[in-house]
Amino acid sequence: MASNRPAPEAPSLPSQRPSETFAYGGQRVDEGPWEEWNPTADSLRPVRGRHRVAKQRGGLARSSTVLGVGVIAAVGAGGMASANTGKPPVSISLPDLPSVGSLISDDDEVPQEAAPATLSTFGTTADDTAQGTADAGEALRTRIMAQAESQQTQVDTKALAAVEAAAAKAEADAAAQAEQEAEAKAAAAKKKAEEQAAKVAEAARLAELAKQYTLPTSSYTITSTFGQAGSMWSSGYHTGLDFAAPTGTLIKAVHSGTITEAGWAGSYGYRTILTLDDGTELWFCHQSSISVSVGQKVGTGDVIGRVGATGNVTGPHLHLEVHPGGAATGIDPMAWLRDKGLTP
Structure with a gap:
């Protein structure tokens, strides 16, 4: 039977000392060599399907528990290193890691697809947080400026409408005054024409009367x-x-x-x-x-x-x-x- 494939190493930070290794791929000096053993259904209850696990001398089995402890230790060491660097602490969330047993299969079966990992804020720095705050502030400023511009546009529109209304009223008043002046001129011209016509008519009447009347004497x-x-x-x-x-x-x-x-x-x-x-x-x-x-x-x-x-x-x-x-x-x-x- 094929031997078990080595499990992926636990993440580590640069500040962590490489003196001890909790993941596969390394050995402690006080521990002996590893040997493979094939558990049966009677000897070990499988976590998911059929898996092969390695048996460690001294009775310690490689399992997801050991890997979880290694990950926690590595994360703790990374947090301590971060604290020593003087950077502000940041929130950390880890995705659910599959168990070690799910990574090891005794045949060529395709492992079940793991659920999508949740997004993590691991590695987020204060600069990134400040950048996000700045982006939010810029978005708020943009909204405020847009609202102010919209209000100014409304004010300008109302002012323009008022100016146009005043101009229209002034134009209407000017047109009315011009019409009144034109009517007055027309009335004056009509009156003058009537007076002239009356004078002409009176002159014609007097001329006709003059033919019927005469002065009583001459050389007077x-x-x-x-x-x-x-x-x-x-x-x-x-x-x-x-x-x-x-x-x-x-x-x-x-x-x-x-x-x-x-x-x-x-x-x-x-x-x-x-x-x-x-x-x-x-x-x-x-x-x-x-x-x-x-x-x-x-x-x-x-x-x-x-x-x-x-x-x-x-x-x-x-x-x-x-x-x-x-x-x-x-x-x-x-x-x-x-x-x-x-x-x-």
């Missing part, structure tokens, strides 16, 4: 206006419009109408009253002569008398008064004539 000078105050007038103010002209200057009908009075009128001297179709009375006073009679129809420009100096006067002139609707109190003849398109 305006000497007194309506409302002028003075003691020479019995009412205290002038009630008409005076056209100073030489005696005998022709007096014409301002508009077509009917003669309702022609004769002496006291302070007015010789007076002719022309009543228009709308009821307005025109008084022609201080005449030197009268050329029409009551009830006579006259047209615009017809001669009704001549300029004189009869009545309460200081010189030859035509005193013209306008009484709308035949009222006792007259209005300004200048304004009335201008409303008819005439400019005295």
